[in-house]
Amino acid sequence: MAFMLLRRLAQAFLILIGVAAITFVLLYALPADPARMIAGRSATAQTVASIRHELGLDQPLLVQFWTYLSGLLRGDLGRSYAQKTEVWTLIVARLPATLTLMAAGIVVEVILGITFGTIAAVKRGGMIDRLVMMASFVGVSAPQFVVALLLYVFAVTLGWFPMSGYGSFAHVVLPAATLGVLGAGWYARMVRSAMIDVLNQDYVRTARAKGLSSRRIIFRHALPNAILPIVAMIGIDIGQFMGGVVVVEAVYGWPGIGQLAWQAIQQVDIPIIMGVTLTSALAIVTGNLIADVIAPFIDPRIRTS
Amino acid sequence: MLKSWLLGTTTAAAILLAPLAAMAEGKDIVVTYKDDIVTLDPAIGYDWVNWSMIKSLYSRLMDYEPGTAKLGPSLAESFEVAPDGLTYTFKLRKGVKFSSGRDVVASDVKYSIERAVDPKTQGPGAGFFGAINGYEDLTGGKATGLSGIETPDAGTVVFKLSRPDATFLHVLAINFASVVPKEAVEAASGDFGKHPVGSGTFTLKDWVIGQKLVFEKNPNYYVKGTPKIDGFTVEVGQEPLVALLRLQKGEVDIAGDGIPPAKFLEIKNSKDGAQMIVDGEQLHTGYVTLNTKVKPFDNLKVRQAVNHAINKERIVRILNGRATPAKEVLPPLMPGYDKDYAGYAYDVAKAKSLLAEAGVGSGFETVLYATNTDPQPRIAQAIQQDLAAIGIKAEIRALAQGNVIAAGGTEGEAPMIWSGGMAWIADFPDPSNFYGPILGCAGAVQGGWNWSWYCNAELDKRATAADSMSDPAKSAERVETWKKIFTDAMADAPWIPVTNERRVVAKSLRMGGEDNVYIDPTRVINYDAIFVK
Numbered sequence: 001m002a003f004m005l006l007r008r009l010a011q012a013f014l015i016l017i018g019v020a021a022i023t024f025v026l027l028y029a030l031p032a033d034p035a036r037m038i039a040g041r042s043a044t045a046q047t048v049a050s051i052r053h054e055l056g057l058d059q060p061l062l063v064q065f066w067t068y069l070s071g072l073l074r075g076d077l078g079r080s081y082a083q084k085t086e087v088w089t090l091i092v093a094r095l096p097a098t099l100t101l102m103a104a105g106i107v108v109e110v111i112l113g114i115t116f117g118t119i120a121a122v123k124r125g126g127m128i129d130r131l132v133m134m135a136s137f138v139g140v141s142a143p144q145f146v147v148a149l150l151l152y153v154f155a156v157t158l159g160w161f162p163m164s165g166y167g168s169f170a171h172v173v174l175p176a177a178t179l180g181v182l183g184a185g186w187y188a189r190m191v192r193s194a195m196i197d198v199l200n201q202d203y204v205r206t207a208r209a210k211g212l213s214s215r216r217i218i219f220r221h222a223l224p225n226a227i228l229p230i231v232a233m234i235g236i237d238i239g240q241f242m243g244g245v246v247v248v249e250a251v252y253g254w255p256g257i258g259q260l261a262w263q264a265i266q267q268v269d270i271p272i273i274m275g276v277t278l279t280s281a282l283a284i285v286t287g288n289l290i291a292d293v294i295a296p297f298i299d300p301r302i303r304t305s
Numbered sequence: 306m307l308k309s310w311l312l313g314t315t316t317a318a319a320i321l322l323a324p325l326a327a328m329a330e331g332k333d334i335v336v337t338y339k340d341d342i343v344t345l346d347p348a349i350g351y352d353w354v355n356w357s358m359i360k361s362l363y364s365r366l367m368d369y370e371p372g373t374a375k376l377g378p379s380l381a382e383s384f385e386v387a388p389d390g391l392t393y394t395f396k397l398r399k400g401v402k403f404s405s406g407r408d409v410v411a412s413d414v415k416y417s418i419e420r421a422v423d424p425k426t427q428g429p430g431a432g433f434f435g436a437i438n439g440y441e442d443l444t445g446g447k448a449t450g451l452s453g454i455e456t457p458d459a460g461t462v463v464f465k466l467s468r469p470d471a472t473f474l475h476v477l478a479i480n481f482a483s484v485v486p487k488e489a490v491e492a493a494s495g496d497f498g499k500h501p502v503g504s505g506t507f508t509l510k511d512w513v514i515g516q517k518l519v520f521e522k523n524p525n526y527y528v529k530g531t532p533k534i535d536g537f538t539v540e541v542g543q544e545p546l547v548a549l550l551r552l553q554k555g556e557v558d559i560a561g562d563g564i565p566p567a568k569f570l571e572i573k574n575s576k577d578g579a580q581m582i583v584d585g586e587q588l589h590t591g592y593v594t595l596n597t598k599v600k601p602f603d604n605l606k607v608r609q610a611v612n613h614a615i616n617k618e619r620i621v622r623i624l625n626g627r628a629t630p631a632k633e634v635l636p637p638l639m640p641g642y643d644k645d646y647a648g649y650a651y652d653v654a655k656a657k658s659l660l661a662e663a664g665v666g667s668g669f670e671t672v673l674y675a676t677n678t679d680p681q682p683r684i685a686q687a688i689q690q691d692l693a694a695i696g697i698k699a700e701i702r703a704l705a706q707g708n709v710i711a712a713g714g715t716e717g718e719a720p721m722i723w724s725g726g727m728a729w730i731a732d733f734p735d736p737s738n739f740y741g742p743i744l745g746c747a748g749a750v751q752g753g754w755n756w757s758w759y760c761n762a763e764l765d766k767r768a769t770a771a772d773s774m775s776d777p778a779k780s781a782e783r784v785e786t787w788k789k790i791f792t793d794a795m796a797d798a799p800w801i802p803v804t805n806e807r808r809v810v811a812k813s814l815r816m817g818g819e820d821n822v823y824i825d826p827t828r829v830i831n832y833d834a835i836f837v838k
Contacts (some may be wrong), residue, residue, distance in 0.1 A: 030708070032705060032711050033707070033710075033711055033752065034707075036707070036710060036711065037636050037707050038427060038429060039429045040351040040429035041727075041728060041729070041742065042351075042432060042732055043429045043431070043432055044431070044435070044747070045651065045750050045752050046431075046754060047429065047431045047432050047444075050444060051429075053424070054424055079495065082344070082498075083343050083496075083497055083498060083499075084349065084427075084496055084498055085496050086496070089513075089514070092512070093513075093514035149546070163541075163547050163556075164543060164578055165516075166516060196335070223333070249542070250544055251544050251547065253542045253543045253544065253546075253547065254542070255514075255542055256515075259515065260341070264340055266706070267343075268707045271813035
């Protein structure tokens with residue numbers, strides 16, 4: 001176990017360096033010139049050149065990457081080109097909001113996903129199954145529609161929750177519900193197919209033959225065996241939500257990392273884009289690592305193999 | 306009896322006065338924007354959102370009367386221009402203090418402008434100060450200050466120019482000339498933009514990154530009775546549509562991003578619509594550049610032909626009527642705008658015959674660049690259809706803003722660019738601002754903004770001559786000179802002037818003030834002049 005962890009950590013480190021390198025090259029291959037963007041419309045060519053020089057953008061790509069990497073290893077993400085603020089400060093300022101929404105969103109999607117996925121699997125082919133699958137299809141394929149509907153009904157018409165902003169429990173309900181409903185579609189489909197698989201296994205038939213109640217079969221025997229893919233999916237979601245959920249954050253005025261990234265992309269603010277990408281990559285790697293570590297505790301078969 | 310009468314009237318008076326009292330208390334307003342505020346550093350901030358906030362946080366030697374383009378001394382008490390136009394002497398207003406409590410002195414003015422020019426600041430505004438002596442030495446790294454700014458005593462600033470610059474007083478009114486205290490800049494260690502200290506109408510009380518900025522009235526501001534509100538909170542990250550819903554519910558006073566096109570008519574026709582919408586002219590012209598260095602646009606007749614081919618009324622409709630068709634380079638609010646200039650009328654037959662005269666009567670293929678945010682691609686499509694009607698097949702390249710700018714500033718790259726979303730809004734209300742960077746030879750360089758690559762040496766000479774007329778008595782003559790320069794430029798047709806866009810701001814019913822302080826020609830929202838009814 002310890003050896004596995006160590007190996008995975010080393011892998012994670014290499015992955016992060018790789019992500020940094022690829023993102024760096026991609027960003028610098030852009031035809032848009034960050035110095036030109038900072039300089040704005042009225043700057044003379046001389047001003048643009050001096051800004052480029054001050055930012056070190058006139059140096060060879062390898063030198064620039066080395067400068068960035070050595071900063072990174074010291075924990076320095078650099079300063080935003082446009083804002084001149086430390087990138088780390090900007091990311092940290094948005095972490096609480098991002099983490100809150102991530103946690104709340106995952107709770108909602110897991111609860112909805114497991115509940116409806118299980119019901120659909122048990123009542124396979126029936127009316128409820130078809131309804132759930134249709135709803136999940138809508139959720140998966142029409143996110144904007146779902147967001148608009150939630151916002152309109154609960155914030156505008158009923159006025160139960162604030163339309164946008166951050167700070168109280170009431171503020172988190174709609175964004176988390178939106179994320180949850182959107183994500184629940186995937187979870188429900190996943191749980192449904194895993195459950196159908198498990199319910200067809202011999203040991204479930206045996207349990208049924210023994211005369212166990214169907215509730216006991218579902219909750220004690222089937223669900224724990226069907227839940228493993230969900231753990232892996234949560235690991236992926238942690239990473240994805242850490243990178244920001246641009247649409248949901250934008251609609252609900254949620255001050256998360258997604259908004260930061262979106263604006264940075266518009267402004268070709270490379271240090272911020274790098275910082276957010278690396279934070280997200282770090283979260284994906286960590287999320288997967290955690291999922292791998294806890295998997296054996298959920299499913300003992302993994303431990304023995 | 307008397308007692309009950311007294312009681313009755315006092316109660317009535319109390320009831321009558323109560324709403325007034327409640328309103329008087331609420332002089333803090335809420336403003337929303339979608340994008341986060343990039344910076345409040347006056348040497349760096351250069352977008353239309355932070356522009357108006359920086360205006361109010363700091364003061365400058367010169368400034369404009371609210372809602373107008375009328376220039377006058379502000380932090381300066383008086384000034385003198387030497388007859389040769391090369392020396393400007395300013396006397397500072399006495400007793401002005403930074404929000405830190407220290408007096409504003411002449412050396413602060415010198416420091417602030419040197420800071421804006423210094424390459425280490427990485428600011429976009431250095432070029433505006435190019436006429437000050439010693440500019441090249443500072444930008445070239447040979448000096449650490451500007452030899453052309455002298456401070457004989459704490460209350461006097463003298464500018465020595467290397468050439469007459471008729472726009473110099475305007476330059477001292479733009480944000481880059483805002484006065485900042487050196488010790489506060491140094492204390493902020495590189496992030497003054499988030500820790501601003503100035504001597505303007507407001508101070509920044511709190512900044513929660515990604516959420517809100519709280520501005521508080523400066524009680525010691527040197528113009529009595531200004532500002533008129535107690536403070537304003539800027540909430541960022543607010544989707545324009547949501548901001549508008551909140552405005553209708555009374556949670557927001559000014560929706561800074563205006564009204565999304567899809568909602569415009571609905572709001573306009575609603576009961577309170579007329580009082581909520583501020584729809585104001587700004588110093589803007591949207592245009593299509595015709596690259597004079599790319600075939601066949603190197604041919605004047607082709608450039609004239611496409612000028613006749615564009616149906617500008619239709620483009621105005623795409624913008625929901627929030628624009629007027631443009632005929633010339635300058636917008637109508639700008640001094641030097643020629644209201645009698647006929648321009649190139651929409652005339653498909655004439656366009657076709659001009660193409661035939663140019664020898665490309667059967668049409669040709671070309672590329673039209675535009676930014677990829679709505680409504681720009683739709684406008685590009687309208688232009689594409691108009692061009693198709695005269696046989697020109699234009700491929701649309703809708704790219705991120707930075708990529709379009711890069712293509713425009715590369716010689717021989719972009720045959721046509723629709724400037725929507727990028728250019729051009731004047732930095733100050735002077736016609737020269739519509740020439741140098743976008744039509745003059747100096748802008749026709751790698752990385753420049755003269756995307757037509759139009760360079761007319763004779764016009765450049767006349768432009769320089771016009772900008773040398775710094776004698777205020779000659780200002781009418783100067784404006785006439787500029788007027789002629791722009792109509793002569795249009796004879797060469799380097800652009801298709803398309804629209805003069807208006808800006809829209811939505812405000813709540815309790816907000817007072819003329820429309821021109823919500824869309825002020827020099828600062829968009831004028832936080833100094835708006836008030837709560």
